[in-house]
């Protein structure tokens with residue numbers, strides 16, 4: 400009896416503490432404190448982008464030490480790992496968006512934000528040319544922003560490899576707008592297939608959903624779409640049950656190349672069980688409004704040209720360099736051999752420049768373009784800028800002490816000042832010794848459908864590979880804990896609960 404009473408008390412206490420913590424974090428989020436106004440004597444640090452890299456930098460940066468200006472066409476941070484769940488409504492888009500205004504309003508020193516695209520970085524004049532490309536424009540919609548220090552974190556755009564028809568006919572999956580477009584298109588294809596007297600051939604085409612690219616984006620989205628069909632669409636639109644069909648197309652011999660061989664095999668087996676048609680060794684060469692044309696490598700090594708009709712096409716073939724980055728690269732001779740983005744040194748300084756750093760998908764490093772890399776680079780740059788500010792402050796104090804020492808005539812005072820100078824010099828040496836950026840790989844996770852996931856996790860000095868339903872629970876808890884804020888965590892958890900209870904919404908809006 401005592402044991403149960405103890406257990407009850409412990410549970411009661413932890414619920415109380417948990418509730419109080421939750422209430423405090425909600426209160427803190429809703430009522431930010433007063434901020435320190437910018438100091439014109441401080442250096443201006445301009446940050447481009449509000450993605451994984453830039454936001455990780457801002458999170459840890461002491462914004463009182465600089466006049467910080469952020470420029471991005473997106474006034475929110477997007478938690479991309481859950482983006483493939485958005486087009487099917489498993490997660491609502493606002494649940495994975497964190498308003499950027501919330502983020503900067505919680506910083507001690509004021510941060511300025513301009514919703515605009517950086518269209519050109521003039522590294523010699525040290526200005527960024529920015530342009531407001533939103534629907535509503537004021538009298539001034541293009542201007543220049545001067546900088547002392549610049550961090551480029553503009554990410555990447557979708558790679559199309561110049562394949563004809565992709566830009567015109569395919570949907571991408573990088574931004575919230577893309578997810579909404581896919582959602583509309585899938586539902587439109589279904590309702591159009593159900594139109595009175597629709598021909599069987601046209602019905603087959605409209606209900607054929609093709610995903611090109613067997614990287615994690617393509618696999619996760621194909622899996623989510625098939626789940627949507629099995630759990631909801633099949634029930635609410637029974638007439639499509641025999642024709643709705645998801646195909647995943649990949650140029651390489653297998654999907655998810657970054658995972659271990661066992662997990663690749665497990666993923667392909669699961670996709671097969673889900674009845675997703677997997678077409679590997681199939682390189683798409685052309686896209687029209689109703690078909691994709693691909694070169695298929697046959698088992699005997701010969702090539703065959705095939706045409707596949709589709710209703711909705713999602714293109715997920717990786718990253719390409721953004722125009723603003725390409726333009727900057729073309730201005731700097733040291734960048735002439737770089738292809739994947741801005742070449743940087745081990746402190747993320749853009750090669751051939753002074754006072755310009757790059758991070759995340761727009762930089763070319765030995766690491767994969769992932770959120771993990773971008774956020775660790777952001778945290779590293781925050782440490783670097785905080786150290787730079789500390790060094791400058793200490794150097795100023797040192798200079799001041801040396802001036803006092805020069806004026807002082809008393810031996811005892813001079814000795815005390817000498818001690819202080821030695822202390823400051825030691826502190827300067829300490830803050831100046833920042834090691835170069837080192838990436839720590841935590842592992843890779845991907846959802847593969849039917850409430851299963853695959854994980855390659857770094858554990859001690861080795862790797863743990865696992866796949867299945869338990870890994871799916873791990874995937875969900877890991878992503879929930881990684882969400883940006885308590886608000887995001889609660890919204891995502893509620894979305895998952897809502898889908899479990901009521902299913903996904905099949906309306907088109």
Ligand code: FAD
Nearest residue numbers: 448449450451452479480517553554759760768769770771
């Ligand atoms: P981004 O996060 O893309 O941010 C770029 C920012 O720059 C944006 O705010 C954008 O609006 C802004 N910008 C664009 N152009 C300009 C301009 N001209 N001027 C100023 N600002 C500009 N990685 C993982 O590690 N794990 C995952 O599970 C995972 N899942 C993913 C799922 C999907 C669907 C996608 C698309 C990617 C996923 N990634 C994942 C990859 C990850 O999202 C990227 O590697 C990461 O976003 C890179 O961060 P970044 O800061 O470099 O760029």
Ligand code: NAI
Nearest residue numbers: 612613614615616617649650682683716717767768844845
């Ligand atoms: P990706 O670059 O990882 O994969 C793209 C795939 O498309 C490649 O396998 C490529 O062979 C294939 N491809 C290219 N051209 C093709 C063509 N013409 N026809 C057929 N196939 C073609 O791209 P993805 O998935 O968009 O990922 C981008 C980055 O984001 C990667 O670094 C990835 O690791 C990361 N990411 C990580 C996730 C996770 O960890 N769960 C989820 C999504 C993205």
